[in-house]
Amino acid sequence: xxxxxxxxxxxxxxQVFRDSRMKAIIFLTPIIQLLLFxxxxxxxxxxxxxxxxxLDRTVETRELARRIESSGYFDISRTPGSPGEIRGLLxxxxxxxxxxxxRGFSRxxxxxSTAGVQVxxxxxxxxTATVAMDYLTRIIGSYAAELEGAIPAVDLRTRAWxxxxxxxxxxxxxxxxxxxxxxTSLLLTSMAVVREREIGTMEQLMVTPLKPVxxxxxxxxxxxxxxxxxxxxxxxxxxxWFGVPIKGSLVLLSVATAxxxxxxxxxxxxxxxxxxxxxxxxxxxxLFFLPAVLLSGFMFPxxxxxxxxxYGTYLNPLxxxxxxxxxxxxxxxxxxxxxxxxxxxxxxxxxxxAVSSMRFSKRLE
Amino acid sequence: xxxxxxxxxxxxxxxHIRRDPLSxxxxxxxxxxxxxxxxxxxxxxxxxxxxxxxxxDGSYMSRELVRGFSESGYFTVVETTRVESEIExxxxxxxxxxxxxxxxxxxxxxxxxxxxTLQVVVDGSDSNTASIALGYVSGVTERFSQRLSPVxxxxxGERKSTVDLRTRVWxxxxLKSSNFIIPGLIAVIMAVIAALLTSLTIAREWERGTMEQLISTPVKxxxxxxxxxxxxFVIGLVDVVVSVVIGVWFFAVPLxxxxxxLLALSSVFLFGGLSLGLLISIVAKTQIVASQIAMVSTFLPAFLLSGFMYAxxxxxxxxxxxxxLVPARYxxxxxxxxxxxxxxxxxxxxxxxxxxxxxxxVFALAIRSFKKKVF
Numbered sequence: 244x245x246x247x248x249x250x251x252x253x254x255x256x257x258q259v260f261r262d263s264r265m266k267a268i269i270f271l272t273p274i275i276q277l278l279l280f281x282x283x284x285x286x287x288x289x290x291x292x293x294x295x296x297x298l299d300r301t302v303e304t305r306e307l308a309r310r311i312e313s314s315g316y317f318d319i320s321r322t323p324g325s326p327g328e329i330r331g332l333l334x335x336x337x338x339x340x341x342x343x344x345x346r347g348f349s350r351x352x353x354x355x356s357t358a359g360v361q362v363x364x365x366x367x368x369x370x371t372a373t374v375a376m377d378y379l380t381r382i383i384g385s386y387a388a389e390l391e392g393a394i395p396a397v398d399l400r401t402r403a404w405x406x407x408x409x410x411x412x413x414x415x416x417x418x419x420x421x422x423x424x425x426x427t428s429l430l431l432t433s434m435a436v437v438r439e440r441e442i443g444t445m446e447q448l449m450v451t452p453l454k455p456v457x458x459x460x461x462x463x464x465x466x467x468x469x470x471x472x473x474x475x476x477x478x479x480x481x482x483x484w485f486g487v488p489i490k491g492s493l494v495l496l497s498v499a500t501a502x503x504x505x506x507x508x509x510x511x512x513x514x515x516x517x518x519x520x521x522x523x524x525x526x527x528x529x530l531f532f533l534p535a536v537l538l539s540g541f542m543f544p545x546x547x548x549x550x551x552x553x554y555g556t557y558l559n560p561l562x563x564x565x566x567x568x569x570x571x572x573x574x575x576x577x578x579x580x581x582x583x584x585x586x587x588x589x590x591x592x593x594x595x596x597a598v599s600s601m602r603f604s605k606r607l608e
Numbered sequence: 609x610x611x612x613x614x615x616x617x618x619x620x621x622x623x624h625i626r627r628d629p630l631s632x633x634x635x636x637x638x639x640x641x642x643x644x645x646x647x648x649x650x651x652x653x654x655x656x657x658x659x660x661x662x663x664x665d666g667s668y669m670s671r672e673l674v675r676g677f678s679e680s681g682y683f684t685v686v687e688t689t690r691v692e693s694e695i696e697x698x699x700x701x702x703x704x705x706x707x708x709x710x711x712x713x714x715x716x717x718x719x720x721x722x723x724x725t726l727q728v729v730v731d732g733s734d735s736n737t738a739s740i741a742l743g744y745v746s747g748v749t750e751r752f753s754q755r756l757s758p759v760x761x762x763x764x765g766e767r768k769s770t771v772d773l774r775t776r777v778w779x780x781x782x783l784k785s786s787n788f789i790i791p792g793l794i795a796v797i798m799a800v801i802a803a804l805l806t807s808l809t810i811a812r813e814w815e816r817g818t819m820e821q822l823i824s825t826p827v828k829x830x831x832x833x834x835x836x837x838x839x840x841f842v843i844g845l846v847d848v849v850v851s852v853v854i855g856v857w858f859f860a861v862p863l864x865x866x867x868x869x870l871l872a873l874s875s876v877f878l879f880g881g882l883s884l885g886l887l888i889s890i891v892a893k894t895q896i897v898a899s900q901i902a903m904v905s906t907f908l909p910a911f912l913l914s915g916f917m918y919a920x921x922x923x924x925x926x927x928x929x930x931x932x933l934v935p936a937r938y939x940x941x942x943x944x945x946x947x948x949x950x951x952x953x954x955x956x957x958x959x960x961x962x963x964x965x966x967x968x969x970v971f972a973l974a975i976r977s978f979k980k981k982v983f
Contacts, residue, residue: 262894265894283913290921371919377747384750404729404730430899438895441816526634533638534645552649
């Protein structure tokens with residue numbers, strides 16, 4: 244049995260690497276993906292283009308402008324002269340935020356009456372708008388409180404654990420590794436199996452003494468190996484290129500990846516049983532992959548989803564792997580904390596692989 | 609270029625599509641599924657943050673403070689503990705994201721006019737949620753302080769906020785994330801569909817050996833490429849209409865601008881996107897390679913670099929320059945403009961010109977790189 248599996252794996256590797264383009268792709272796609280994700284996916288709101296309209300022109304308003312800019316969140320790129328100009332700046336997308344300080348701002352503050360500040364935000368990107376508005380409210384509020392000389396009734400001390408600088412990259416890149424492993428292994432498995440059927444070589448395989456189990460193992464093991472290779476490649480890049488710290492154990496990460504790959508390859512095999520052409524396999528892969536990513540907690544927290552959808556995410560292997568890989572990278576937690584996720588992922592993987600193997604063997608007969 | 613031959617290729621391609629109803633069904637299902645996921649299932653709003661309360665004071669005042677947190681709607685208290693080490697365990701396992709520690713003597717201090725310290729720890733792993741959560745924490749605490757002020761012995765009377773801060777949101781006053789997401793999403797869907805539809809069509813002919821039959825016919829290169837493009841163009845346009853109708857009717861996204869302009873500019877974008885798919889298919893030769901190239905060159909840039917979800921301004925300069933080569937970027941701007949701001953062709957002239965140029969260049973490249981030779 245092992246001889247036959249070995250032969251099948253060898254054949255598969257020959258087929259994958261015969262095409263020189265394929266070799267390049269297996270190596271390059273994960274790297275390109277990580278670079279794209281690593282640089283593009285920043286949810287930090289920084290350097291928001293801001294217009295500051297100062298109608299008061301006093302020491303206090305200049306100090307306010309300085310504070311807004313030195314917060315790091317805002318970049319005062321425009322200083323319009325009149326309220327009428329604000330509309331044009333926002334319409335043209337030149338600024339996202341406009342702050343208007345009304346005449347008499349510092350006089351009113353000093354005399355104890357209410358001074359007027361107006362903030363206008365471009366709401367098209369509601370996330371950035373909410374965050375920017377929140378930052379501005381805090382900056383202006385604390386400046387006003389300081390001028391007024393008030394002592395707060397409660398001294399609030401906040402700390403962020405695990406990622407004290409709140410760098411979004413440290414959070415996103417481990418997730419990206421999980422996604423790259425999924426997309427590459429899924430697409431390669433489903434298409435490679437269907438290709439045999441599409442170009443007619445499946446019949447040749449069927450006349451060999453290969454048993455269905457051996458055929459399945461021979462078809463999936465090479466892609467598991469590629470998935471593993473991608474994991475190490477991308478993790479190395481994350482550590483040495485992006486400088487993402489890993490606090491937990493690499494051994495645990497490898498074990499978790501192996502368990503994760505069981506379900507990913509199971510899904511890939513399943514897609515291959517429902518597709519007759521590679522076109523169908525490609526479409527079906529994306530039809531699975533997109534919701535799997537969007538409903539995994541990668542970008543959008545699961546707690547905010549409707550309850551029915553939240554229950555649905557328990558069937559998503561990526562959901563568990565994200566908790567595991569983020570736990571290992573950011574929190575440095577071990578099996579003691581992560582075992583429930585591991586168990587769920589294993590159960591899910593065994594189930595999916597069993598179902599798709601059954602379907603696959605049946606189709607062969 | 610002879611019209612008869614183009615028509616023949618178009619007819620042949622339509623037969624292929626008809627024979628593969630599963631792929632066609634998936635091509636229509638994809639936009640519908642994505643729109644519903646983005647419209648209903650996911651939101652960027654942060655609420656119901658799981659919170660663990662570590663209250664050592666256990667007084668009326670501390671309970672009031674905690675009530676302020678849970679009543680704000682942003683925090684849900686999932687655990688109350690008197691043991692400090694519990695906080696670490698809750699955050700580590702992810703049972704809670706926020707921990708509030710009220711020290712002993714909290715209410716006594718307030719009554720005496722001494723400022724007590726309130727410790728708040730958030731799980732910073734997800735930096736975005738964490739920074740929003742920190743904002744909410746200070747908001748709730750501030751409100752609590754303000755309510756206390758008269759008692760706090762810092763002088764009589766209500767404490768007035770001295771700055772009258774008025775914030776207004778333009779273009780999307782309710783900050784509905786679907787208004788912002790759906791127009792951009794339609795652009796991304798179109799980029800993805802265009803790539804998925806055409807990136808395999810020519811590679812498939814090579815792999816199955818039917819390309820030789822095509823080569824032996826008198827069809828010219830330009831005719832073949834045009835004929836391959838038209839059927840998918842039709843499917844793509846149907847997808848645009850379906851997506852726009854769902855966006856406007858189901859998700860009540862206002863369509864401020866002209867529907868005709870939207871359709872016209874979508875056609876320009878589709879032409880470029882489909883040509884890119886064909887070019888990939890020609891270069892890749894095998895479907896498995898084509899699918900990988902399509903993913904890296906079309907799907908990911910459309911999602912990540914188009915400004916659809918991640919602001920282009922936050923990216924490093926080399927990547928920002930790279931985004932100018934991503935047609936989806938212009939299409940996202942166009943669709944957001946037409947939907948939310950009611951932009952006219954005059955405002956979108958630059959984007960339209962660049963999209964047209966992109967389409968023309970890629971189409972020409974596709975024709976050039978296609979070799980009507982077996983080897």
